[in-house]
Amino acid sequence: MSAAVAERSRIWACPELGLHAVVDAAGSVSLGRPDQDRACLVPLVEVTATGHGRLWSGERFIETAVGERLTYRGHETVHEDGRERTVIRLTDPVTGLAADVTLEAGAGEARTGAGFLRTWVRLTNEGDTPVRLESVTTLTLGGITDADGSLDGLSLHWADNDWLAECRWRQSAFRDQVVPLSRAAHGHEGRGCFERYSQGSWSTGRHLPLAALTDRDGGAWVWQIESSAGWRFETGEREGAAYVALFGPDDAHHQWHQRLAPGEEFTTVPAVLVRAEGGGLDAAFGALTDHRRRIRRGHPDHRALPVIYNDYMNTLMGDPTTEKLLPLIDAAAEAGAEVFVIDAGWYDDDAQGWWDSVGAWEAAPNRFPGGIREVLDAIRRHGMVPGLWLEPEVVGVRSPLARTLPPEAFFRRGGVRVTEHGRHHLDLRHPAARAHLDEVVDRLVGEWGVGYLKLDYNINSGPGTENGHESPGAGLLGHHRAHLDWMGSLLDRHPGLVLENCGSGGLRMDYAQLAVAQLQSTSDQQDFLRYPPIAAAAHTAVTPEQSAVWAYPQPHFSLDEIGFTLTGALLGRIHLSGFLDLMSAEQFALVRSAISVYRRIRPEIGGAHPLWPLALPDWEDPWITHGLRTRNGTLLTVWRRESPAGGPEPLPGRRHADGFDPAVHTVPLPHLRGSHFDPVVLYPTVSDCATEWDTDRGVLTVRLPRPNTAVLLRLGAVGSE
Incomplete structure (x- = not known):
């Protein structure tokens, strides 16, 4: 053990992750694995503040002057709501900033073989002069290497996200992104890093707020930032090891700064770090799934998983009327739907179109001659819960509310009201904005009997709003925290109400939102052949029981x-x-069969863990698999698509079976090796799928004779896993 290691005192430990928080002889606290030299670690909190920047200038937001000065002054562990939380207290003698770092650790279910650590930081100005914050880490970790102590075996994983193309995971060797620069020759690390960050008010409009590092032995680190406003992560090299730093909004990327007067405080957005010693990404995402279930608001919908019919996608497309809806209601009920949602357009009586006139959320008389309640009653008579689409945070520029609500109730920058795509944006910190939306929801739910609200969000309003002297990024964070509080208040008043989180599909797919909302729209993708890679990868971002996927036969x-x-x-x-x-009749029977199968398997979904036997899919992959490990075995979906551009299917490669038969594919399932069972086709029953299970090798062979077909299989039996 080196002298540097021996001089450190351990003040906290997380056995599930193999992590310790230690204090060195100078009082600096860092988080890392045992027996690591401090040189490769990172201070527990990094802060940039105006007048107090970085010690090594560049693109990285570590090695800050404040972070270097923060020293230990105590810690305590408390037990609350069945959870153990440790708060480590630090102080900076120059600025007077005090940092309280909350560490909340836990283990996933036994079969995930992984643990997680959730953190957040509260900064308080205990000095006598204001401090202008420009960035604050929520979590830092250094000392990440492959088993041999090098960086050569590490791989980096991140997810690009876009409208209609959500959850597109990328993989790269860590050394392809963070190249070795010969620190010995220069005396410094590089100035750059690998980073991803949000832009504007779509938290996942560019990337998902999560990523991973994996090693050659199946170890994985996965992190998630829980923010509906700005967020950023970076990873790079420090003293021959990798580090990770997780942030909410910052000044450079989100126009965020926060002025703390003496006595004022600021709390960062939470983040979570997951570690799996083996099992790779499947094990790590399994533990992350457990964490997500742990932090979200409890709701009966997470257990009931009712089947939802929505009139929008490839159907009415924002043009509902009584005449069009009534036959769909009859058919949806007969198919087995339990919720019927009237999507966009139910309020539209404007000759110029509804997009820039929304805000009052009154039913359109011309669309519903007998009133919208006639349609809602028809839904209830069929035993279904009625739902409505709502875009609460916007007011169209032609809406009367744009003139009657006070100017302070809207996003403003430079004293000018923000306008984006024909809409203004409400600031839910203002009592008039909140009162307006409370009246709307209490009317729809309390008076009309609506039990499901699809809350959409279709504009990117930019960096945020300036309320007085605040920065736009601080305004955006403040609004989103008020928005989450408002959503929670709706569920307090209407406990049975179900809230769907939608942001033009999956453009606000984060666990600030999903800790409150019951469902997440995964995409607006209208091409059913393009949906499989989204549906297959969605459980990296959302728990299975919250992951809403369109099925539009x-x-x-x-x-x-x-x-x-x-x-x-x-x-x-x-x-x-x-x-x-x-x-x-034949087509409809196939729809009813799918709903019947779903009703049989849905009790297993809420406790299941996702897996990807062929790895996370590429956008153009012809063969895609995604599964759930449940208490009754493994459920596995297999898609076979035509090759890109309709050309001949490629020869077998990374994701293709040995041999040259394009209709056959092998799927490794090592967790089922040694289990004896016959694979069962659950759906579709008309499938020509043929399967063969190799017990000794743990490999499933699947034959789908026609392209653009898919199958759901059950593998294993109760107790086989």
């Missing part, structure tokens, strides 16, 4: 196409759509 679809679009939704939450009322 149509009368002009073949039976294979109907089976394809329905299969993709069966391991999450079904958002059924399509003109079911116009289908043939």
Whole structure:
């Protein structure tokens, strides 16, 4: 053991992650693994403040002057709500900043073989002069290496996100992104890092707020930032090891700064770090799934998982009327739907269109001659819960509310009201904005009997709002915290209400929102052949029981196409759509069969853990798999798509079976090796799928004779895992 290690005192430990918080002889606290020299670690909190920048200038937001000065002054451990929390207290003698770092550790279920650490930081100005914050870490960790102590075996994983193209995971060797620069020759690390960050008010409009490092032995570190406003992470090299630093908003990327007068405080957004010693990303995402279930608000919907019909996607597309809805309601109920959602357009009576006139959320008389309650009553008579689409945070520029609400109730920058795509943005910190939305929801839910609200969000309002002297990024964070509080208050007043989080599909897919909302829209993707990579990867971002996937069978679809679009939704939450009322008896029977299968398996979904036997999918992959490990075995979805651009399917490669038969694929399932069972096709029953299970090798062979087909399989039996 080196002298540097021997001089440190351990003040906290997390056995599940193998992490310790230690204090060195100078009082500096860092988080790392045992027996690591401090040189490769990072101060527990890094802060940039105006007048107090970094010790080594560049793109990195570590090695800060304040972080270097923060010293230990105590810690305590408390038990609250069945959780153990440790608060480590630090202080900076120059600025007077005090940092309280909360560490909340836990273990995933036994079969995930991983643990997690959730942290946040509260800064208080205990000095006598104001401090202008520009960035604050929520979590830092150094000393990450491969088993041999080098960086050569590490891989970096991150997810790009876009409208219609959500959850696109990328993988790269760490050394391809962070190249060795010969520190010995220069005396310094590089000035750069690998970073990803949000831009504007779509928290996941560019990337997901999570990423991972994996090693050659199956170890994985996965992190998640829980912010609906700005966020950023960076990873790079420090003294021959990798480090990770997680942030909420900062000045350089989000126009965020926070002035702390003496006595004032600021709390960062939370973040979580997951460690799996083996099992790779599957094990780490399993533990992250457990964490997400642990932090979210409890709700009966997480257990019931009702089937939802929504009239929008590839169906009414924002043009609902009584005449169009009533036959869809009849057909949805007969198919087995339990919730019926009237999506966008129910308020539209404007000759110029509804996009820039929304805000009052009154039913359109011309669309519902007998009143919208006639339609809502029809939904209830069929035993379904009525739902409505709502975009609460916006007011159209032509809406009367744009003139009657006070100017301070809207986002403003430079004293000018923000306008984006024909809309203004409400600031839910203002009592008039909140009172308006409370009146709307209490009318829809309390008077009309609506039990489901799809809360959409279709503009990126930019960096935020300036309320007085605050920065835009601080205004955005303040609004989003008020927005989450408002959502929670709705559920307090209406405990049975279900809230769906939608941001033009999956553009606000974060666990600040999802700790409150019951469901997450995964995409607006209308091409059923493009949906599989989104549906397969969605459980990296969302728990299965919150992950809503569109299934929009149509009368002009073949039976294979109907089976394809329905299969993709069966391991999450079904958002059924399509003109079911116009289908043939054979087509409709295939829809009913899917809903019947879903009802049988849904009790298993809420406690399941995701897995990806062929790794996370690429956008153009012809073969894609995604599964759930449940208490009754493994549920596995397999898609076979035509090759890109309709050309011949590629020869077998990384994700193809040995041999040259494009209809056959092998799927490794090592967790089932040694288990004896016969694979069962759950859906579609008309599938020509053939399977063969190799018990000794733990390999499943799947044959799908036609492209653009999919199948849901059950593997194993109770107790086999």
